[in-house]
Amino acid sequence: MAMIEPFDDEDPLAFVERADTLKVSEEIVTDALKQHFGINEDVEIKKLKLQSKVFWEAFYFDHIRDLFTRDGSRYAAVKFIQRKNDFAEERRKLTEKEIERLVDSVGEWRW
Template sequence: MVTIRPIGGETPLEFVERADSLKVPEEVTNKVLTDHFGYAEDGEIKKLKLQSKPFWDQFYRDHVEGIFQRGGTRYAALKFVQRKNDYAEEHRRLSEVEVERIVDSAGDWPR
């Protein structure tokens, strides 16, 4: 069982981002949010987790890798990330360089 605890002065969002970066199981993160930070409802927890930049980075990577594995084009992957990124809240919006890095991280795209 993975153990993770909040670091002194860490906000709930900082904790979630650290947990996401460490790939802590969701159940463990939820338990800490409930026990330590007083989150009572699943909706509150989900809303908080959707603010996590590491969560969205992984979301984009997973989708880009799926496009790559299905033989899709780099252009399609790039457009997917750009389109989703356009609707992102400002604090988790990716720069063009970050978008390019995520798309290129999938591998060598066919030309």
């Protein structure tokens, strides 16, 4: 199990995003947030984790990969991300270019 400690100048969100990139377990991230940042409320920890752009890119990727394997359309994949992205906070909102890159990263779409 990977251990992770926050950098001296790292804010809680940057720490969570770095942990998401390294695929550190949720338990370890939660413990680090409590110990190093004094964030003890589960609701606050969850809100913070849901602000992670890395988390949302992985979430979108999993969804569009499933759509791709079911022979879904590229258009449906783009629209799904755009629709969810409309409700995203500025910190985790993907640009149109990032959406296109993410959708195309699963392979050559038939539709």
